[in-house]
Amino acid sequence: MTIDKTGAPAQLQGRRGNVRYMILFMLFAVTTFNYADRAILSIAGTAMKGELGFDAVTMGFIFSAFSWAYVLGQLPGGWLLDRYGSKKIYAISIFVWSLFTLLQGGVHFLGALWAVPALFMLRFMVGLAEAPSFPANGRIVAAWFPTSERGMASAIFNSAQYFATVLFAPLMAWITHAYGWSETFVVMGGTGLVISMIWLRVIYSPKDHPRLSSAELAHIRDGGGLVEMDQGLSGGDGGESKVNRGAKLAYLKQLLSNRMLAGVYLGQYCINTITYFFLTWFPIYLVQERGMSILKAGFVASLPAVCGFLGGVLGGLISDRLIKRGFSLTWARKIPIVAGLLLSTTMVLCNYVDTQWMVVGIMALAFFGKGVGALGWAVVADTSPKEIIGLTGSLFNMFGNIAGITAPIVIGYIIKETGNFEWALVYVGANALVAVISYLVIVKDIKRVVLKPLDKEAQPYKKLSGVESR
Numbered sequence: 001m002t003i004d005k006t007g008a009p010a011q012l013q014g015r016r017g018n019v020r021y022m023i024l025f026m027l028f029a030v031t032t033f034n035y036a037d038r039a040i041l042s043i044a045g046t047a048m049k050g051e052l053g054f055d056a057v058t059m060g061f062i063f064s065a066f067s068w069a070y071v072l073g074q075l076p077g078g079w080l081l082d083r084y085g086s087k088k089i090y091a092i093s094i095f096v097w098s099l100f101t102l103l104q105g106g107v108h109f110l111g112a113l114w115a116v117p118a119l120f121m122l123r124f125m126v127g128l129a130e131a132p133s134f135p136a137n138g139r140i141v142a143a144w145f146p147t148s149e150r151g152m153a154s155a156i157f158n159s160a161q162y163f164a165t166v167l168f169a170p171l172m173a174w175i176t177h178a179y180g181w182s183e184t185f186v187v188m189g190g191t192g193l194v195i196s197m198i199w200l201r202v203i204y205s206p207k208d209h210p211r212l213s214s215a216e217l218a219h220i221r222d223g224g225g226l227v228e229m230d231q232g233l234s235g236g237d238g239g240e241s242k243v244n245r246g247a248k249l250a251y252l253k254q255l256l257s258n259r260m261l262a263g264v265y266l267g268q269y270c271i272n273t274i275t276y277f278f279l280t281w282f283p284i285y286l287v288q289e290r291g292m293s294i295l296k297a298g299f300v301a302s303l304p305a306v307c308g309f310l311g312g313v314l315g316g317l318i319s320d321r322l323i324k325r326g327f328s329l330t331w332a333r334k335i336p337i338v339a340g341l342l343l344s345t346t347m348v349l350c351n352y353v354d355t356q357w358m359v360v361g362i363m364a365l366a367f368f369g370k371g372v373g374a375l376g377w378a379v380v381a382d383t384s385p386k387e388i389i390g391l392t393g394s395l396f397n398m399f400g401n402i403a404g405i406t407a408p409i410v411i412g413y414i415i416k417e418t419g420n421f422e423w424a425l426v427y428v429g430a431n432a433l434v435a436v437i438s439y440l441v442i443v444k445d446i447k448r449v450v451l452k453p454l455d456k457e458a459q460p461y462k463k464l465s466g467v468e469s470r
Helices: 019-052 056-072 074-084 086-130 133-144 147-158 160-178 181-202 214-222 249-256 259-288 294-324 329-352 356-373 376-383 386-418 422-442 456-464
Strands: none
Touching: 019 056, 019 086, 019 133, 019 147, 019 160, 019 181, 019 214, 019 259, 056 074, 056 086, 056 259, 056 386, 074 086, 074 133, 074 386, 086 133, 086 181, 133 147, 133 376, 133 386, 147 160, 147 294, 147 329, 147 376, 160 181, 160 259, 160 294, 249 259, 249 386, 259 294, 259 329, 259 356, 259 376, 259 386, 259 422, 294 329, 294 356, 329 356, 329 376, 329 422, 356 422, 376 386, 386 422
């Protein structure tokens, strides 16, 4: 069999192929488990509170433990990705977070006194291990997809957060109901360990994939895909590429002083406040405020998530379609973001209805809107300096996931002080409105950031950083 320079058999060279979508499917699957592991406490939390004696504030702090570590691990995680590549670092990440998820199933053996600090530390370690995951998703999409397909690709892997609720909320609720909350952690953690092994066997960079045709490679490269991103990384083929040498923490000052990126960071923080409400307090809201059983809440929570998943995919498709129809990159991204987030503010209407089906319907509408507007990772792929995509994505993810620290705690205090969820919903809805203002007022043109060289040695990197504004 004849093999071309891309590693593809000769018969694959003449047709484009769809290998990039198989890579996207793997990103989607891994991210689904990622979010399922984050959301276990929201399903098992009510049963754990009864057995271990948590109050709402304690539960809020335990919810936030993940995000403290997740935020702290972002910049080191991005640096590791830019230095050693997405495949290796992501595989280690999946294995470690799954191991610590599994161990959470044993905290009840420690007794109520030690269970709380142990659970906090284990959740902290899960967050630290998961830190490289979304920046790695962004790097892989930037490498495997041209600009005109990047909105859809980013929306699909990002929509896994909703699919995780659709698939695993009922499953985890059933396991908790039938066997106990600890078994839920064991099942999810054990499954993740297996997935880390599968990842190592199926993920490649574009130029290394054995089944990628030269036609598909050319389609990705000519459309703006960064196909050489992981070529020659330290720990890879024995060398260090120009791209890798450019991954310097000294560039952070340039990123932090960029107005466009500041608006994107603020918008992501607000969007993630909505996300973490649904991941942490929403099932508890259904049980405590709306009188549902744990089992019913697990199934009902999946309905808004279905709408969020559909909205996420639709937002990406709309954005890419607008680009193909000649809209600027700026407005192709902003239109679905603004429209979707305005729609998500409707969750406040739940304070004015009493019937369960209307609450679920309003939350489904709000979650659909949030899905449409969740295009932050597409914006990251569009705007990151080509030298430091991992580091830039990590900075974006760090600011966004500060919401994972603040939102559960703030909502916990609101519930404790007011005795209900009314002002909690107002708080979450207001964050959606702030995100809209951020994208309309602070973020102006969406374009790729061009780094200023740090020294004479860095001059060659400037050639890698052309503006990509449409």
